[in-house]
Amino acid sequence: MGWKGTVRSVGAAVRAAERNTKRRQRDLERQQKQYEKMQELEQAAYDVEVYENHIEVIQSTHKECNPTIDWNEIAFSKQPAEPKKSNHNEAEARELLDAYKPGFVDRLFKREEKIRAILSQKIDEAINTDEAHYKSRISKWENEIEEWRENVAIAKALLDGKAEAKIEAIEKLQPFSEISNLGSSLSISVYDNGILEATIKVHGTEIVPSETKSLLKSGRLSVKNMPKGRFNEIYQDYVCSCVLRVGNELFSAIPDSLVLVTAVDELLNSQTGHLEEAPILSVAVSRSTMESLNLEAIDPSDSMINFNHNMSFKKTKGFDRVERIDPEGLDCA
Secondary structure, X not given: OOHHHHHHHHHHHHHHOOOHHHHHHHHHHHHHHHHHHOOHHHHHHHHHHHHHHHHHHHOOHHHOOOOOOOHHHHXXXXXXXXXXXXXXXXXXHXXXXXXXXXXXXXXXXXXXXXHHHHHHHHHHHHHHHHHHHHHHHHHHHHHHHHHHHHHHHHHHHHHOOOHHHHHHHHHHHOOOHHHHHOOXXXXXXXXXXXXXXXXXXXXXXXXXXXXXXXXXXOOOEEEEEOOHHHHHHHHHHHHHHHHHHHHHHHHHHOOXXXXXEEEEEEEEEOOOOEXXXXXXXXXXXXXXXXXXXXXXXXXXXXXXXXXXXXXXXXXXXXXXXXXXXXXXXXXXX
16 A cells, blocks of 8 residues: 555544544544533443543553554565456447347347447447547556555655655654644754654643542532642653553655654743743654564653653652753764
């Protein structure tokens, strides 16, 4: 399958692999339409379930990924075979004419010549039909050839490490749509040595709730301010989960063995008193290391120890500004 065909199949493949948390999220969204009709205790239970599901989703976004494209297979794939002309319809029409034997009624009413003329006309129509089918297949084949050439060209450019090809593949495949739905946005750049870096804006305070929701023994809703330590733990897991997901999605889209992923968010500048965008986590993500991890079982924050990374985090304070990992000296081969 070409890479454009892969693009078309990505949505279906991801939907087929969705986790229960995501399916439950959609169910809850549908239930929201009936929210006003619920009794107080039902509303409370619904609110808590939505809250708990949201926490689970933002801490587990790394567990999903689009299917990986085999650029080697595409680069060395064979040109689609030219279709052969078929006279299938003509052959059937000629068989009908050859098999025609006038019956008594045809001879009686002198219809034999007329029927043979009709059958001969059917042969001409069948020839035209075969020709039209052939032209249609040729047209489709020509489009396949054009797409195949484009596929091979971008595959070879990717395997050669061309920066433009990396950007084009990511733009066409758009592997980060779900992350953007979580409130994160991305930008891509490629350094002179071929290392690609994805910068993800995590908007943590918009995604991680500042309150906790639970049910009292009475079944009524309890809403409390989330303890700072708990907020920071969830925030850290969310950021690390997003970074893992971005790294994995990049590996699914391009053949690189190493990418940089840097998460940025607004931090308070104590010198100016203003919020400023700054890096809070920068990771050199290795394909081999990523493939060795059991993403279903890891703690996203703890898993950072497996990678070369810069992160300054304290449970009581949260993230602090860090430097982006320097791509110089990193090997993208």
